[in-house]
Amino acid sequence: MKKLLLLLLTMTTVLTVNAQIVTPQPSPFSKVEQKVGLTDVTLEYSRPNMRDRKIFGDLVPYGQVWRLGANQNTKITFSTDVKVSGTTLKAGTYAIYAIPNATAWDVIFYTDANNGGLPAEWDDSKVAVKVNAEIYPLPMNIETFTITFDDLTSNSGTLGILWEKVYVGVKIDVPTDDMVLASINNVMNATPTGNDYYNAAVYYLQEGKDIKQAKTWIDKAITMAGDKAQFWQLRQQSLIYAKAGDKAGAIAAAKKSLAASEEAGNGDYVKLNKDSLKEWGAM
Template sequence: MKKIILFVSVALLSLGVDAQVTVPQPSPLSKIEQVVGLTDVSVEYSRPSMKGRTIFGNLVPYDKLWRTGANKNTQITFGDDVKVGGSELKKGTYAIFTKPGKESWEVMFYSDASNWGTPREWDDSKVAAKINVKATKIPMNVETFTIMFSDFTMNSALINILWENTEAAIKLEVPSKKKAMESIEQVMAGPSPNDHYQAAVFYKDTEDYAKAKQHIEKAVAGRADAFWYHRQHSLILAKSGDKAGAIKAAKTSLELAEKAKNADYVKLNKDSLAEWGAK
C-alpha cells in the first residue's frame, strides 16, 4: 500500500511540474491572408495595445529600429514578385522592420524573417527593399496595433500600418495583368501536352482506349522527350490490340528513360517488351 501511495504521489507531482498555465496574451498573434489582384499575400504579427501609454516618440522611439509589432518580428509573404513603394521585391517571406519618424517612416523588408524582435546583428545585405512612406495623423486613436489592406485595384493595394493616431501606408503593386494575360494565352492556345496526357491516362483506366489513343498521340506530339508519355502510349496501343505500335512506343520510351537514367522506367519498358515478344 505504501508503494502505491508513493507511486501516485510521484505521478501527481510530475503532472504538476509539466502543467502550464494558459492565460490570454497581452499582444495576441494575428494572421491576415489577402488576395491582391491575383497574388496571395499574408501577414503574421503580434498586436500590442496602447493601454493609456504614449506610443510614438515614447514607447516606440522616433528614428529607432522597431520590430513593427510585438514578440517575434512581423512577417509578410508574397506569392509573386511584387513592388513595394516602387521597389521590386522577389516572392517569398520577409520581416518588416521600421524606423518611425514624426513625418515619415523608413520601412525595410528583411530577408531573414526568423528573428525574435530585431536582429542581434543587423545585416544590410539582407535588406531586400528599403522605402520611405509618409506618417499621417488620423482623427482618432487606434487602441490595438493594426496591419490591414485597403484601396484595392486590379494591380495594387495599400498595406496600412496603424497605431495610436498614426498611419503609414505602403503601396503594393502586383503582376495581375501579366498573370491574367498568361492565363488567357494558355487557355486560348488549347490543352497542353500534360492535359492530353492526363486525359489519356483517365480514358485508359476507364477502358475507353479509342479516346485514350487520341489524347496520348497529341501528348506525345507536343512533348516527344517525355519517356513517361511514350510509356503510356505503348500501354494504350497494347490494350487497343496494336502490338507492333506498342513495341515501337516502348522502345522509344526505353531509349529516353536510359538517357534520363530512370531505372524504374527502363525496367518497366524492358518487361513489357519481353512480354510482347519484341526482338
C-alpha cells in the same frame, strides 16, 4: 491497497509538478492571409496595446529601427514577385521594419526574416527596399497595433499600419495583369470553353482593355451557352456592348438579362438592369 495508494500519490505528485499556469499573451500573435489579385500574401506579427502609454516618440522612439510590432519580427510572404515603390521583391518571405518619425516613416523590407525581433547586427545589404511613407493622422486612438490590407484592386493593395493616432500606408503592386494575359493567351490558343470566353471578356471590360475583343469573346460565350445563358452573363454582355458604343445591342442584352433575373427572383440584377435601361433611354 498500499501499492494502489502509493501509485495514486505518485500520479498526483507528477501532475502537480507538471501543472503550469497559462495566461494570455500581452501582445497576441496574428496571422493574416490576403489574396491580392492572383498573389497570396501572408502576414505574421504580434499586436501590442497602448495601455495608456505614449507610443510614437516615446515607447517607440523617433529615428530608430522598430520591429513593427512586438516579440518576433513581423514577417510578410508573397507567392509571386511583387513591386514596392518600383522595386521588385522576389517571391518569398521578408521581415518588415520601420523607422518612425513625426511626419513620415521609413518602412523597410529586409531579406533576413529569421530574427528574434531586430537583427543582432543590421546589414544594409539585406535591405530589399526602403519606402518613405507619409503619416495620415487619425481622429481617434487605435488601441491595438494593427496591420491591414487596404484599397485592394486586381493589381495592387496597400499595407496599412495603424496605432495610436497614426496611419501609414505602403502600396504593393502585384503582377496580376501579366499573369491573366498569359493565361488568356494560352487558353485561347488551345480549346477555350464558354466560361473561358466569358471570363476573358469580363476581365477586358473591367481592366479597360480592347473592348472590341471583349465584345467578340462575350458573343462567343453567349452563343455557346444558348438558351442556358444566365442573367449575370447577359448583364455583362450589355455592359460590354454599351462600352463598345453599341447602344441598341446593350439594350437588347439588358432586356434579356432583366427577364431572366426576374424569372430567377434576383432583385439585385433586376434593379441593375432597370437602372441601365433607364440610363440608355429604354424605360
